[in-house]
Amino acid sequence: MSAGTRLRTSSLEHCTILLESCIQSKSLSQGKLIHQCLLKTHFANLKNFDVLFEKLTDLYVACNELKIARHVFHKIPHRPKNVVLWNSLIRAYAWNGPFEEAIDLYYEMVGYGITPNRFTFPFVLKACSALKAVDEGREIHFDIKRLRLESNVYVSTALVDFYAKCGRLDDANEVFDEMHKRDVVAWNSMISGFSLHNGSYYEAIRFLVQMQKDVSPNSSTIVGVLPAVAQANSLRHGKEIHGFCVRRGFFGDVVVGTGILDVYGKCQCIDYARRIFDMMGVVKNEVTWSAMIGAYVVCDFMRDALELFCHLLVLKDDGIILSAATLATVLRVCAKLTDLSRGRCLHCYAIKSGFVSDLMVGNTLLSMYAKCGITDDAMRFFNEMDSRDAVSFSAIISGYVQNGNSEEGLRMFLKMQSSGMNPEKATMASILPACAHLAALQHGSCSHCYAIIRGFTADTMICNALIDMYAKCGRIATARKVFDRIYKRDIVSWNTMITAYGIHGIGTEALLLFDHMRAEGLKPDDVTFVCLISACSHSGHVAEGKYWFNAMTQDFGIIPRMEHYACMVDLLSRAGLFKEVHNFIEKMPLDPDVRVWGALLAACRVYKNVKLGEEVSKKIQRLGPESTGNFVLLSNMYSAVGRWDDAAEVRITQKEQGFKKSPGCSWIEISGVVHTFVGGGDRCHPLLTQISNKLDELLVDMKRLGYHAESSYVFQDIEEEEKEHVLLYHSEKLAIALGILSLSPNKPILVTKNLRVCGDCHTAIKFISLVTKRDITVRDASRFHHFKDGICNCGDFW
């Protein structure tokens, strides 16, 4: 060996020592300097050079410079046989990601014929669970079996943890059962696995009880089990664990304290939650604050939530920071309170702090705008978001639907699918009401199919939405089938089904169902009575309605709200019992609002009770008429008795006060295509000539059977013959004529109208059903009208 080589070898040793010290002190800059020096020399020819590369790799791993580490690692001339080095690189990727790299490295290592050891597996399995890479994990499990490493407690615990985190609880359990010795970590893995998995909450709690025969739980056990206890709303277990933590001194741990606080919040024990919050003193961090604000939200204490948030803002300078989670929670408060101005302030803050780009914060902002009724801003924000997921789409869809724009909701639903996003349960829960609103049966039943395929029909909420959709699309029998087959009926299921019978005018079934419900031991709630009384009202069951209104308070302890009073006024006045209505309103403990008076005014209009109608109208004017409907009712009433000037006057006042009459609009679905007719005299439909001929032809037959146009429904003072013609072009008649023309004679006709069906149309359709011998159904703003053989099942109580 020459002198030169000897010298170089000794510098090489120096380098090794230097690098080791860099690794110890994680001194990246010094290490990089040595790296550069090495690159300039020709040491690579020396056989010990591998060791240096290994040290360099170690250094970069230690300093978290994984890209460089991997680069250096690949430069090592002969693949290192050193398992330790492979392990350290795999470990680094398993901790910091990208996790795919860890798995790739594992396979690369095996490919080079290097045998992984007991340290390799926990790392690579951790990467698999982070990626939910079940198939890769299973393959690795086979490798473990081949190497007979299953008996190693660390390796098998890692397997349990991997399967548990991937939601493969059966596999996790199998490995767990075969372990002859289980340490606390293995138990914890099983418990947190059950905890994460929906519906296995009680299993998690059962394991906690069982483990205590074997090992003593530590604070990680508690942290793992608490989400399960919170989800299960199990106050009893929460209290037990609380006591356990006090005895074992776990309470000094913020994570434990915050977890227990969260349990109490989710169990609606706001006082306990607050007491823990106060007790935690200085160990609180921003998560604790966020959890406390969230607890107030869950318990519906919005003002307290806001107050605490303001308090947090004051503390911000003391090192407590505002997190994305807190911001999202407070935005939900704004949404619930429809506090738009505060919501906008927080939007500004989100922009300044950079939290807007957080997807959850963005989705909450989106939903805040939607819930405040500002769909334009919600949509603008949606378009500006740099990433969107299924939740963003669901939020914008529900925004449109809840603000009455179902068409746009449906459009976004289709757009969601064309952008490759799969609708989720919540999306379906928003789109079904849209189908119901539009009476879009085809879209509705397609959604039903999709829900079945995705397994959503096991969910009560989805079934409830389905019942409502079928009922509002005219398929009461199908609605009942869904109701009968529902896995677990809740109060909403019953209320929805009762309403379904109500809007179809089948009051007797509604009342029967109500009996049935009580027989099953379910307690009706305030909504049930709104549904029930309005069902009675639509079918003229006055006595039953009155009976249950009284029983509601006496037997069920429910204090009537304005809605209940409005229902009762509707029930009595539809039946023409004006004296009784008068007494009823006199005795009301609440000041009647516009809805109550509106119900009465509608009845005045039907019974042509002008004197009372005028009085009621004055009251409505004093309260501020809220909707155009009340003007229309009054004006219709005047024209019904020929007081054209008064009718015109009302319409002028209406315009002056800025109330626009939304045009009457009817639509019919024919082979999946929706045909819409707007206002009195839509001239746009391509088949208009045929439709108009059909109507003229029908008119002749109808007149022969005794029909004469009820000209009082024309609000203009024009010649009778002309009125007949105006009436003939009402949107619902046009839609029905198209139905007669396009659908085969044995098929029922379903037409939907946005407003209440006009009085003349109601009479005319009875005659049409007689002349054509067809079943005609019209769904108007308040209910279904089934016309058959010249009779409507609403009993003219429309």
Add this chain to the structure above:
DNA sequence: ATAGGGTTAG
């Protein structure tokens, strides 16, 4: 450990 979208009546 905390955080986003959801069914019924009026």
